[in-house]
Amino acid sequence: MLGQRETRDRGRWIVVVLPYLWLAVFFLAPFIIVLKISLSQSVLAQPPYVPVLDLAAGWEGLKTFAAQLSLDSFRLLGSDSLYLLSYLKSLQVAAISTVILFVLGYPIAYGMARAPKAWQPMLVMAVVLPFWTSFLIRIYAWINILQRDGLLNDVLMWLRIIDAPAAWLSSDTAIYIGIVYSYLPFMVLPLYASLERMDESLLEAASDLGCPAWKAFWLITFPLSLPGVAAGALLSFIPIMGEFVIPDLLGGSESQMIGQTLWAEFFSNRDWPVASAIAITLLGLLLVPILFYERLQQRSLEGGRT
């Protein structure tokens, strides 16, 4: 009897510890390494930074290592406007994209939630379907569509909206098209989830109490979908902030998002400490919306909003 309970307790213990172990190995450890590099100095060597931690030197080695750490890379981020502009560019792209995603995604999610029940699994499937193709291939397809003799110009000229082919590629417009296309499911699915579980008798009750349908949408449906709006917005905004592939492939060279700047520091300049400092700072900035999202999830799990 006792042995059995011990085995069960151990089993429970493993189940609890496993996710933490995963986080420690694949998140905390890399984070500490990046943090360490961000506090180092760039040198032309292998690895391209000092100090290098020499565990063989023991306690003394650790002390000399710590003495050599500095905040120089972070100071550089503050002194050169290139970095600030990159952060602002990312912020701008993320904010505007999130608004566009919301404006496009809400009607889609609403239409899905109000569609006949039998259709809904198919509609959800249609939203998820793009994930079956590699993200990179889909962005390359957009290069094809947006280029000078691409599909978009062909269609617009055939419809006589434009007379000569326009330059779509290598512009902010292309970035927005790529981002909105790629992140639409992240906006639509949480919105759909919150709209779909709404009790339709609430709308009947509103109508019964003298509220016309259009007004009931603003008084009942929309407020009740706000957790979905927040979830969709954060699930889009947070990854868009760090987006690299889409601006790199579709965007122009006039201004860079922070992901591109980080890439350039790491691969072109081989300045690992500055690249790491950029990453650490970005993480710090995103901590605010991430924590907000976590709190939101927590609250909906507590079930106060049913």
Added chain:
Amino acid sequence: MATAVADEGADGTAPLIRFEAVSKHFGAVAAVETLTLDIAKGEFFALLGPSGCGKTTLLRMLAGFETPSAGRIFLGGENIVPVPPHRRPVNMMFQSYALFPHLTVEGNIAFGLRQENAGREEIATRVVEMLELTRLQGFGARKIHQLSGGQRQRVALARSLIKRPHVLLLDEPLAALDKKLRAETQFELMELQRKLGTTFVIVTHDQEEAMIVADRIAVMNQGRLMQVATPTEIYEQPNSRWVADFIGEVTIIEGRAAALGTIDSALGPLVVVNRDTGAGKTVWLALRPEKISMSAERPGGAKNAVAGTVHEIGYRGEMSAYKVRLGDGSLMKVSIANVNARGRPPYAEGDAVWLSWPPDAGIFLGS
């Protein structure tokens, strides 16, 4: 509409609500079939029937959530079929309560008045009035998820009453409450209805509830009205075997009308109250279990007495329900009040007993 106003009820007043040959079909299924029904002003009216009988559809047509496939519905003489739900002077209390989870108790109750653009002060006074009426004082600022089931039920009631509707529709309003609370709330509903004088139309599948609260009951089955009458009439004078069987417990004996006042059955000749039915016709006699007496010896002077053996006893506290096997093999239901505080049942399973009833105890049914 002039035609409806001119068409007055038996007591000289026009009915407040009139369903006129109303049908509702969902695809091939007829939920309500050519139904005509009048409900008077100030009545507490119950729509009663098994699930799927069309009672909820009827209520939802009155609220405006369903449009009749055919027929007209009059409210105060006006055909309301083309009127959208938000313009009808009726309010509904939903089975699920349908309270708005993002609003407070006050916000929920005030919702209807806010749609009328009522003044701030008027809303405040009437919300307080409603909170008092439903004994919810002090709960105004609470969120819905902070309330118990009974409190939510009262918020739903207050919300549907604040606009002072001509008709209050109640869709299984007490189904979610436990038995004790339900019994209390039934009496509260009756009191409320008497105090306000509003016409209440309640949908329920619980016959006991319908009998307690309603002035009149419409018993429905398969989209049709089986009987519309007062609770007493429905119980004591059901118009068919179906109604007799649906309402309460009953034993139905088939027979053939013999001479005036007697029928021939498998149990022998039975004496009933004189009613000319025409000899030779198949008729039925419905007997309520509490109207039958049980004794060990054949009672002297009884007009109807049959012998049997006790087959089964169901103890229910205030009374015991017996099933007695009769000579022809059929079972008769008999209930006997447990008056004796000692609690020893007067009969045991297997006992030979006599069952007797006066001629006027049986309900004579032609269909």
